[in-house]
Amino acid sequence: MAATEVSAPQAGTRSSTPRPGARRTRTPRTFEQANRRLKWAMLAPALLFVGLMIVFPLAFTLDLSLTDAFGAVNADKRHIGLRNFTDALGDTRRFWPAARRTLVFTVGAVILETVLGLALAMLMRKPFRGMRLVRTVLIIPLLATPVAIGILWLLILDPTNGIANHLLEGLGLPRQEFLGSVSQSLPMLMLIDVWQWTPMMTLLLLAGLSTLPEEPEEAALVDGANAWQRFRYVVLPMLGPTLATALVLRAVDALKTFDILYATKGAGGGSDFEVETLNVYAYGLTFDYQEYGLAAAVLVLFTLFIIGVVVVLRRRGGGKNA
Amino acid sequence: MSTTATPAPRPPVARQPRGRTTQPRGRRKWTWLRGIAITLVTLVFALPLVWMFAAAFKTNVQVTDPGVGLWFKPTLDNFRSIVEAGQIVRSMGNSLLVGVVSTVLSAVIAVPAAWAVGRFAMHRTGSLILVARIVPAISLLVPWYYLFAQMGLVGSYTVLVLSHMFVSVPLIMWIMISFFAGLPVELEEAARTDGLSAFGAFWRVSLPLAAPGTATASLLAFVFSWNNFMFALVFADDRTQTVPVTLFNFISYASTDWGGLMAAATLITVPVVIAAVVGQKYLVAGLTSGATKG
Numbered sequence: 053m054a055a056t057e058v059s060a061p062q063a064g065t066r067s068s069t070p071r072p073g074a075r076r077t078r079t080p081r082t083f084e085q086a087n088r089r090l091k092w093a094m095l096a097p098a099l100l101f102v103g104l105m106i107v108f109p110l111a112f113t114l115d116l117s118l119t120d121a122f123g124a125v126n127a128d129k130r131h132i133g134l135r136n137f138t139d140a141l142g143d144t145r146r147f148w149p150a151a152r153r154t155l156v157f158t159v160g161a162v163i164l165e166t167v168l169g170l171a172l173a174m175l176m177r178k179p180f181r182g183m184r185l186v187r188t189v190l191i192i193p194l195l196a197t198p199v200a201i202g203i204l205w206l207l208i209l210d211p212t213n214g215i216a217n218h219l220l221e222g223l224g225l226p227r228q229e230f231l232g233s234v235s236q237s238l239p240m241l242m243l244i245d246v247w248q249w250t251p252m253m254t255l256l257l258l259a260g261l262s263t264l265p266e267e268p269e270e271a272a273l274v275d276g277a278n279a280w281q282r283f284r285y286v287v288l289p290m291l292g293p294t295l296a297t298a299l300v301l302r303a304v305d306a307l308k309t310f311d312i313l314y315a316t317k318g319a320g321g322g323s324d325f326e327v328e329t330l331n332v333y334a335y336g337l338t339f340d341y342q343e344y345g346l347a348a349a350v351l352v353l354f355t356l357f358i359i360g361v362v363v364v365l366r367r368r369g370g371g372k373n374a
Numbered sequence: 375m376s377t378t379a380t381p382a383p384r385p386p387v388a389r390q391p392r393g394r395t396t397q398p399r400g401r402r403k404w405t406w407l408r409g410i411a412i413t414l415v416t417l418v419f420a421l422p423l424v425w426m427f428a429a430a431f432k433t434n435v436q437v438t439d440p441g442v443g444l445w446f447k448p449t450l451d452n453f454r455s456i457v458e459a460g461q462i463v464r465s466m467g468n469s470l471l472v473g474v475v476s477t478v479l480s481a482v483i484a485v486p487a488a489w490a491v492g493r494f495a496m497h498r499t500g501s502l503i504l505v506a507r508i509v510p511a512i513s514l515l516v517p518w519y520y521l522f523a524q525m526g527l528v529g530s531y532t533v534l535v536l537s538h539m540f541v542s543v544p545l546i547m548w549i550m551i552s553f554f555a556g557l558p559v560e561l562e563e564a565a566r567t568d569g570l571s572a573f574g575a576f577w578r579v580s581l582p583l584a585a586p587g588t589a590t591a592s593l594l595a596f597v598f599s600w601n602n603f604m605f606a607l608v609f610a611d612d613r614t615q616t617v618p619v620t621l622f623n624f625i626s627y628a629s630t631d632w633g634g635l636m637a638a639a640t641l642i643t644v645p646v647v648i649a650a651v652v653g654q655k656y657l658v659a660g661l662t663s664g665a666t667k668g
Contacts, residue, residue, distance in 0.1 A: 090572040091490040098487035098503055101543055105536060106506050109517035116517065125523040175411055186412060188654045189420045194661070195646045196423065197601040199618040200639035203625055204426040207437070207632055215425065218440035251419060252661070259662035308510045311603040315622055331512055338516050339608060351513035362508055 110355075117348035129345065136349035146325065147350065150333040151357075153238060153321075157329060158306040161245040166299060168246065169253025174283065176254070177261050190251035198248075202315030205244050206231065231316055234326045241327055244312060249305075253298055260294025261287070300365045307358050310335065330354045426643070429636035437632040452637035462638055465620040468531075469642075472606075472616060473599040476535045477592050480542035485588055488547045489576055492554030493562075500551055506544040511604055514540065519608055529611035537605040542595035549594070549660050553587040554580065590660035593653055597646055617642040 117136055121129040140147050176186065193201070209216050209230035217227045230240050264287065272286045288295075310331045313321060320336055321328030328336070334354060337347035424444070429437045431448035456462050491500035518537065519528070527533045557580055565575040581588075603618040610619055621638050650657060 087494065087572055090576075091494045091496065094486035094490040094576075095496075095499060097483040098543060098547065099499075101483055101539065102503050102506060105518075105540055106509060106514060109514045109521070110509065112517040112521065113513055116520065121520075125520050172415060175408060175415070180409070180412065182412075184654065186416050187658060188651055189416050191650045191654060191657055191661075192423060192647055193419055195597050195601075195650050195657070196643050197603075197618055197621070197639075197646065199601075199603050199621045200426070200643050203621065203635055203639055204422055206625070207429060207636065208422060208425060210438075213438035213440065213632075215440040247419070247422070255658055256662050259658075304508055308512070310512065311601075311618070314607075315603070315625065318626075331510065334512050334516070335604075338519065344516060344520060347516055351510070351516060354510060355513050358508060358510060 113348045113351055116344055117352045119345045119348075121344035121348070123342050125344070132345070136346045137353070139346060140349050140353060146328070146333055147330075149325065150328050150330050153327065154307060154329040154331070157238060157242055157245070157309065157327075158303055160239075161242045161249070161306050162299065162303050164242070164246045165250045165253045165302060166295070168250045169257055169298075170295070172250065172254040173257035173261055174287075176258060187255070190254060193248045194252050194255075196248075198311035199315045201244070201248060202312040205240075205312075206316055209240060234322070234324045237317060237322055237326045241313060241316065245306065245309065248312075249302060253302060256298040256301075257291065257294060260291055260298075263294075264290050296365070300362060303361060303365060304358060307331075307361065330357075423643070423647075426636055427640050429632065430640040432633055432636075434631065434633045437636065452633040453641070456634050456638050456641070461615070461620050462617070462641060465615050465617045466642070468534075468610075468614055469600050469616040472531060472534045472538055472614075473596045475531075476538035476599050477542055477595045479535065480539045480546055480595055481588060481592050483539075484543045484546035484591075485550055485581070485584070486576070488550030489554045489580060489584075491547070492551040492557075493559070493580075495555075500547070503544060503547055506540065507548065511540065515604065515608055522609070528609055529614055530609075531614055533609045534606060534614060534616070537609060538599040538602055540605075541598050541602065545595050545598065546588075546591040549591040549663050550584065550587055552663050553584055557583055586656065587660070590653065590656040593649060594657060594660050597649060600642075600646065 116129075118131050118133060119129040120132045120135075121127070176183070208214050211217065211227070211229050211232045214230070216230065220227060229236055231237050268286050268290065269282055272282045277285070308331060309329065313327050313329060313332055314335070317327045319340055321332045330350065331354070334347050334350045337343045337350060428444050428446075430452055431450070432442065432446055433449055433451065436442045436446055487503065490496060491503075515537075518533075522528050522533050561579050561583070562575040565579045566572065570578060600616075601618060602616070603622065606614075606616040606619045607622070610616060615623075621635075621642060624635055624638055
């Protein structure tokens with residue numbers, strides 16, 4: 053194979069490529085060249101996949117958002133400029149409420165998950181009997197099929213036959229409609245999300261905690277700091293980067309939640325669109341109404357929104373993480 | 375506060391901390407309270423699933439009577455009836471097929487790429503690929519549907535496999551990059567001085583060492599493929615339907631058959647639970663690896 057010059061943007065010198073003379077290898081220069089060719093060859097299939105399945109479709113979405121595509125996918129479509137965007141942004145009946153719900157759902161669920169996850173991680177930080185069992189229990193909600201989780205909670209929260217109301221009655225509290233009510237649906241789904249994803253937070257933060265050095269805490273203890281002070285001024289700052297990463301990961305996934313919303317409340321997020329997030333809205337526009345152009349515009353806005361959230365969170369987290 | 379960088383002078387006769395350090399007084403009481411708190415929390419996360427498994431073995435009358443609780447005479451009727459209805463078995467086959475094929479293909483693509491990114495610190499290229507982790511799946515679903523429908527591919531296994539790879543390629547890369555970055559580079563260099571090619575060093579030295587990581591990443595990728603709902607909802611037809619869609623369809627026309635619903639949910643959750651129990655340690659490591667090492 054000839055030494056085809058693949059233009060490497062940045063020669064990967066940081067970790068591995070042996071510098072000439074640095075090591076007594078036979079022919080370091082060929083090593084480096086061979087490495088340079090090889091690393092791009094190894095990346096090529098992944099890059100090709102990303103290009104064909106992600107970059108190209110995204111570009112296509114962008115183009116589609118400027119057209120009046122509607123109905124059959126092979127129907128004619130015309131470019132109509134930014135009209136889909138002005139339509140979406142002017143829609144106070146479906147689009148803006150959906151955007152608001154997306155934000156409420158994400159912010160509420162992620163804050164709860166972070167606080168609970170952190171508390172649980174601190175609780176489980178030091179080894180205890182049955183650690184393995186508890187970790188197994190924690191991992192199951194994250195791996196269980198979301199649709200199954202959705203119907204499981206439909207049963208538990210069933211207004212007439214569910215165990216949840218049975219328990220409330222046992223405690224002398226009034227029965228609730230839960231997912232049957234317009235006002236309670238979104239909070240209930242946030243709680244289900246908290247049930248499902250707090251373990252993820254806990255596991256991420258436990259992993260982060262296990263990498264922290266012990267000395268600063270010992271020093272603080274010797275200085276007479278109490279448990280809360282040690283947590284607040286020693287552990288929390290050191291855990292910052294992990295916390296930021298976990299937060300971004302969870303926020304991104306929460307923004308994209310679809311399965312459980314759709315499985316429990318169906319198309320449109322219920323009769324009154326009560327859990328219709330941007331995700332569910334865009335899905336409905338595409339597959340229930342065949343409004344491909346408008347849906348594409350909503351998706352472009354949605355994607356920009358997510359990227360914005362990630363940029364803001366990463367800057368505030370001050371990390372190069374995630 | 376009192377936690378500035380300068381450590382206070384240690385007491386001359388440092389008491390040797392036994393095992394773990396930083397234990398306050400009143401240790402007994404805290405250990406007890408901690409045990410109770412951990413037990414309660416574990417129950418909160420475990421009980422809903424236990425409820426689901428239990429309901430799968432109840433009669434419909436028992437399922438809709440919350441008083442029945444966990445003590446009842448189990449029956450297999452729910453499983454019998456959904457298996458006899460047929461679709462669930464076929465869907466499990468489809469999910470298995472799509473999951474295995476998409477995971478294997480993803481690993482073949484993603485592991486070498488992760489090696490390149492991890493080994494040569496190509497973080498910019500790496501994060502380009504990991505952007506796929508951020509892009510909402512639905513924003514690809516629309517163009518995919520549009521394009522695949524025109525190619526007449528909707529309903530085919532090909533489209534399902536390709537769409538599921540959208541999740542697993544970045545996932546496997548995410549896990550494997552930090553894995554390869556953590557392997558000592560000297561091993562490969564030694565292999566190279568011994569006469570192996572650059573690819574040979576990867577193939578014969580790094581790849582075998584990465585086998586456990588690859589297995590973990592692949593298992594996770596399979597689980598996420600098994601669970602994936604949105605892609606199959608759009609791209610599968612009756613013949614190629616996967617389990618989450620079958621379960622979803624079940625809700626709409628059998629919403630009173632709670633026993634059957636729970637049996638179906640149990641049936642598709644059990645493989646995942648087995649995976650979680652068996653591979654607990656590795657799966658946790660896989661799920662958390664990319665995040666803590668950045």
